[in-house]
Amino acid sequence: MTRSVKILYFAWVRERMGRAEEVLAVPDDVLTVEDLARFLARRDEEGAHAFANPAIVRAALDRRHVPPHTPLQTATEIAFFPPMTGG
Amino acid sequence: MRRLSVQADPFDLAHEIQQLTQGRTDIGAVVSFTGLCRSEGGLLEALELEHFPGMAEEEMGRVMDEAEARWPLQGLCVIHRFGMIKAGEQIVLVITASAHRDAAFQAADFLMDYLKTRAPFWKKEWQQGGDTRGWVEAKKEDVAKADRWRDKP
Numbered sequence: 725m726t727r728s729v730k731i732l733y734f735a736w737v738r739e740r741m742g743r744a745e746e747v748l749a750v751p752d753d754v755l756t757v758e759d760l761a762r763f764l765a766r767r768d769e770e771g772a773h774a775f776a777n778p779a780i781v782r783a784a785l786d787r788r789h790v791p792p793h794t795p796l797q798t799a800t801e802i803a804f805f806p807p808m809t810g811g
Numbered sequence: 812m813r814r815l816s817v818q819a820d821p822f823d824l825a826h827e828i829q830q831l832t833q834g835r836t837d838i839g840a841v842v843s844f845t846g847l848c849r850s851e852g853g854l855l856e857a858l859e860l861e862h863f864p865g866m867a868e869e870e871m872g873r874v875m876d877e878a879e880a881r882w883p884l885q886g887l888c889v890i891h892r893f894g895m896i897k898a899g900e901q902i903v904l905v906i907t908a909s910a911h912r913d914a915a916f917q918a919a920d921f922l923m924d925y926l927k928t929r930a931p932f933w934k935k936e937w938q939q940g941g942d943t944r945g946w947v948e949a950k951k952e953d954v955a956k957a958d959r960w961r962d963k964p
Contacts, residue, residue, distance in 0.1 A: 809933050810860070810930045810931070811846055811927035
């Protein structure tokens with residue numbers, strides 16, 4: 725059964741995506757965070773721009789930092805953003 | 812006592828220290844760090860701080876948990892601002908209180924290193940005249956500074 729997740733974008737990832745958030749029906753072959761990033765990069769021009777260098781984009785699953793190979797599993801919210809520059 | 816705040820408004824250092832220390836006789840050291848918006852060569856007018864509401868508080872809380880697990884702290888305060896912050900204004904405040912200065916200094920240093928690399932905040936630079944110079948890039952040195960705590964007890 726197709727599952728949907730909420731995706732949030734921040735900083736220049738948000739600007740390149742042209743949106744702050746969206747709800748996506750996750751394709752069956754998207755299992756991990758990096759699968760999702762690859763899917764978004766291929767989906768449209770905005771995604772290709774935002775994920776041009778996927779190694780640099782960070783992710784959080786349900787508000788926790790995760791490495792790219794992390795399975796999406798039951799996560800309801802995923803966020804993509806650049807390396808942090810607070811402090 | 813522990814205080815964590817993500818806010819648009821400025822903070823008052825003296826007030827925050829008083830909150831941590833009043834009525835206590837077991838604190839021998841209070842260390843504070845205040846991060847300000849610096850204008851490089853006078854060109855930068857302001858920094859726009861974007862954050863991930865919810866996760867910012869949660870991640871800062873996790874970093875504070877880690878500091879409390881590593882050092883004996885009697886008080887801990889972390890405040891991070893968001894929104895448009897003009898050159899010269901405050902961005903971040905870390906206060907640590909302990910019986911002895913070593914723990915307070917080290918915990919404050921650790922907190923800043925971890926906040927910089929883990930708290931979900933991003934800075935955009937605005938110049939005089941209203942043009943943006945884009946997003947600040949993360950520094951390798953900051954990652955290296957955070958990494959140096961990894962193998963320490």
